[in-house]
Amino acid sequence: MLPSDMIKGLSLPVIAAPMFLVSGPEIVIAACRSGVVGAFPTLNQRTTDGYVQWLEQVEEGLALGPEPGVKQLGPHAVNLIVHKTNPRLEPDLKVTVEHRVPIVITSLGAAKEVVGAVHSYGGLVFHDVVSIRQAEKALAAGVDGIIGVCAGAGGHAGTMNPFALLYELRRLTDKTLILAGVVSTGAQVAAAIVAGADLVSVGTRFIATRESMASAAYKEMITRSSAADIVYTPKISGVNASFISQSITDAGLDLATLQHEGPIDMGAELSVDSKAWRDIWSAGQGVGAIRDIPATAELVRRMRAEYGGALDRALALRK
Numbered sequence: 001m002l003p004s005d006m007i008k009g010l011s012l013p014v015i016a017a018p019m020f021l022v023s024g025p026e027i028v029i030a031a032c033r034s035g036v037v038g039a040f041p042t043l044n045q046r047t048t049d050g051y052v053q054w055l056e057q058v059e060e061g062l063a064l065g066p067e068p069g070v071k072q073l074g075p076h077a078v079n080l081i082v083h084k085t086n087p088r089l090e091p092d093l094k095v096t097v098e099h100r101v102p103i104v105i106t107s108l109g110a111a112k113e114v115v116g117a118v119h120s121y122g123g124l125v126f127h128d129v130v131s132i133r134q135a136e137k138a139l140a141a142g143v144d145g146i147i148g149v150c151a152g153a154g155g156h157a158g159t160m161n162p163f164a165l166l167y168e169l170r171r172l173t174d175k176t177l178i179l180a181g182v183v184s185t186g187a188q189v190a191a192a193i194v195a196g197a198d199l200v201s202v203g204t205r206f207i208a209t210r211e212s213m214a215s216a217a218y219k220e221m222i223t224r225s226s227a228a229d230i231v232y233t234p235k236i237s238g239v240n241a242s243f244i245s246q247s248i249t250d251a252g253l254d255l256a257t258l259q260h261e262g263p264i265d266m267g268a269e270l271s272v273d274s275k276a277w278r279d280i281w282s283a284g285q286g287v288g289a290i291r292d293i294p295a296t297a298e299l300v301r302r303m304r305a306e307y308g309g310a311l312d313r314a315l316a317l318r319k
């Protein structure tokens, strides 16, 4: 089946977002078997050979077919960091093509060569952006969809309000539009769709699931946090990102005196040994809606019920 048809058949218009040091094959398998898109960053494995092993594990897991009650498997996706300081880009892209990974989520750079390689086997490229200018560049490179990362998102969040971002992105393109940021419930997925998104990329909510690779302490801190506990700062990794303030304090750091020096080196920042993401925990402002650590399948079932309920309520309001 073509990846575009797999998108049409999703049980819920959701991508379980790729998250550095958090998403691996188990969450991808569980998400896809629940009928949504599952994704991991290739850099979550230390080497390209390790990445190949994870892809094989996912392919094996998906051979089990969808969960009972789910019509169709969701497609799996990987995240590639397209930046000159990422030495893994070329070998990881080669493996991605060999394994015909249905969806590739690109971050930082949108390169025509990457898009061409993924299109060669019918795969789709969705590109992360935080501004309209970045979206224009990505569309010029031929990507199939834009992931608009809004203010308050986990990871390298943007600063635009989601309504403003969606509106301006939709004015730019009819291609697949994905909202990323602060969506933790099925009702919020429905709100994003009503506001103009085709899909929603949900990150922070999936950190607190059984299959995520986050530590038990990280998951528990999420269930205790609220939006006011999230700080947006360039001081941890050199790029603006969202972190839970308690984890910064627990690591013995004080944002008031902390300086991050030197140019951006994605190869170093996104290495599995990176202290920034391993010891200081990222989450978005959607944390306040997260109070448990369910299995991924249970979470997707719950979100589907909330999504249906929200759409029913909206329809009932129609005059």
Ligand SMILES: Cc1cc2nc3c(=O)[nH]c(=O)nc-3n(C[C@H](O)[C@H](O)[C@H](O)COP(=O)(O)O)c2cc1C
Residues within 6 Å of the ligand: 017, 018, 019, 020, 021, 022, 041, 079, 105, 106, 107, 128, 149, 152, 153, 154, 155, 156, 180, 181, 182, 183, 201, 202, 203, 204, 205, 281, 282, 283, 284, 285, 286
């Ligand atoms: C811990 C963490 C790590 C992340 N790592 C990546 C990454 O490696 N690549 C990427 O494209 N996005 C990454 N993101 C962003 C997510 O893919 C997604 O866009 C974001 O989490 C959505 O916002 P939300 O967390 O508010 O749901 C990360 C987010 C978090 C919370």
